[in-house]
Amino acid sequence: MNALDGLDEQQREAVTALRGPVCVLAGAGTGKTRVITRRIAHGVDTGAYSPGRVMALTFTSKAAGELRGRLRALGVEGVAARTFHSAALAQLNYFWPTLAGDRPPRSSTTRCVCLRTPRTALVGISIRRRCAMSPRTSNGAR
Ligand SMILES: Nc1ncnc2c1ncn2[C@@H]1O[C@H](COP(=O)(O)OP(=O)(O)OP(=O)(O)O)[C@@H](O)[C@H]1O
Numbered sequence: 001m002n003a004l005d006g007l008d009e010q011q012r013e014a015v016t017a018l019r020g021p022v023c024v025l026a027g028a029g030t031g032k033t034r035v036i037t038r039r040i041a042h043g044v045d046t047g048a049y050s051p052g053r054v055m056a057l058t059f060t061s062k063a064a065g066e067l068r069g070r071l072r073a074l075g076v077e078g079v080a081a082r083t084f085h086s087a088a089l090a091q092l093n094y095f096w097p098t099l100a101g102d103r104p105p106r107s108s109t110t111r112c113v114c115l116r117t118p119r120t121a122l123v124g125i126s127i128r129r130r131c132a133m134s135p136r137t138s139n140g141a142r
Helices: 009-016 032-045 061-073 084-100 107-113 118-131
Strands: 055-058 080-083
Touching: 009 032, 032 055, 032 061, 055 061, 055 084, 061 080, 080 084
Parallel strands: 055 080
Antiparallel strands: none
């Protein structure tokens, strides 16, 4: 299936805007997921996007699964589709040894830190280490 098939005029406009940020404000069930997945598929099809450099983020595991399923149905392989928290945790685990010099804490202790964006979480790590705070949170609360 072509990534542009079955799109209305506004969806098509968003899907074909491959460069730069696009903000889609639309209600529940109006086709936002369709736009996101088709935009990724169109970008990959046209060579504008390299799949390994695309990440689709959403709030819930269910929505992340929906993104993965739809991308697969569109024949798109290699694009990461995750929740914000899962992506942040992956980055935390990846960068932790370099920035903190030891192994990442267990997931039960990283959970609080990872409720923030990756950038903020990494800032949280360095603050925590400087202040020798409890690993339970990055803001010092116990
Ligand atoms: N242009 C379209 N033509 C026909 N069906 C469409 C179109 N756009 C979306 N749909 C259908 O409408 C339904 C909702 O679409 P989609 O899941 O993409 O919306 P959403 O805004 O992401 O929903 P939610 O807010 O629940 O996450 C799906 O079944 C989708 O296939």
